[in-house]
Amino acid sequence: DTAVSQTPKYLVTQMGNDKSIKCEQNLGHDTMYWYKQDSKKFLKIMFSYNNKELIINETVPNRFSPKSPDKAHLNLHINSLELGDSAVYFCASSPAAGRGTQYFGPGTRLTVL
Amino acid sequence: SQQGEEDPQALSIQEGENATMNCSYKTSINNLQWYRQNSGRGLVHLILIRSNEREKHSGRLRVTLDTSKKSSSLLITASRAADTASYFCATDEYQAGTALIFGKGTTLSVSS
Numbered sequence: 001d002t003a004v005s006q007t008p009k010y011l012v013t014q015m016g017n018d019k020s021i022k023c024e025q026n027l028g029h030d031t032m033y034w035y036k037q038d039s040k041k042f043l044k045i046m047f048s049y050n051n052k053e054l055i056i057n058e059t060v061p062n063r064f065s066p067k068s069p070d071k072a073h074l075n076l077h078i079n080s081l082e083l084g085d086s087a088v089y090f091c092a093s094s095p096a097a098g099r100g101t102q103y104f105g106p107g108t109r110l111t112v113l
Numbered sequence: 114s115q116q117g118e119e120d121p122q123a124l125s126i127q128e129g130e131n132a133t134m135n136c137s138y139k140t141s142i143n144n145l146q147w148y149r150q151n152s153g154r155g156l157v158h159l160i161l162i163r164s165n166e167r168e169k170h171s172g173r174l175r176v177t178l179d180t181s182k183k184s185s186s187l188l189i190t191a192s193r194a195a196d197t198a199s200y201f202c203a204t205d206e207y208q209a210g211t212a213l214i215f216g217k218g219t220t221l222s223v224s225s
Contacts, residue, residue, distance in 0.1 A: 004155075033212060041199060043156075043215040056212050090155055097211045101146065102203075104155035 003027050006091050006105035013081055014113055020077045021108045023091030031055075032074040033092040033102065034066060043090070049074055050097050081112045119202060119216040126223055132189040134219040136202030137182075143205050145178055146213070147187050150199045159187075159200075192223045 047066040048056035091105040148156040175188040203213040
């Protein structure tokens with residue numbers, strides 16, 4: 001069974017559209033994360049939720065809105081997509097916030113045309 | 114947030130050779146981790162070393178940590194073509210350890 005899953009794996013869309021990426025973990029972890037990896041492979045934290053509560057909200061445009069319906073799910077909704085949003089978005093989870101091993105999903109490659 | 118530095122950015126070696134990659138970070142840490150990312154895939158955890166440890170082994174991996182120099186190294190011995198991937202170090206420097214800060218990564222290419 002996949003520990004951290006994301007859908008979709010690929011997302012190609014036009015500028016100005018709204019899209020969502022879903023993430024689910026079946027590890028029973030309390031903390032989930034969204035990271036963005038750009039074309040140079042820089043991996044940067046965007047958001048973190050601990051037991052459905054937002055604990056990290058990095059300097060991310062407010063067009064990005066995470067939602068955690070329960071501690072096993074963390075979705076990312078992006079409004080009014082821009083060319084610069086093109087990247088690979090990774091969801092991850094860990095037993096507790098920050099410290100210790102993080103388990104990553106396979107990533108969602110978003111391409112904005 | 115701060116980003117660690119890794120060097121080299123890219124490394125090409127032959128199968129059977131050893132590969133060494135280095136990572137530096139900026140502030141105090143509780144632990145440092147190394148992750149591998151195969152092309153088009155997510156990151157996979159390799160090894161965690163705590164700030165009070167100087168060296169740790171896992172199979173063909175050897176990690177060292179020098180907190181006085183704020184640096185770590187990852188050694189892969191007897192490399193294989195399957196080791197071809199990008200390798201990232203990550204520290205818990207961010208906001209009292211609430212998230213990881215990743216280095217820029219080293220891309221390793223092992224040819225047979």
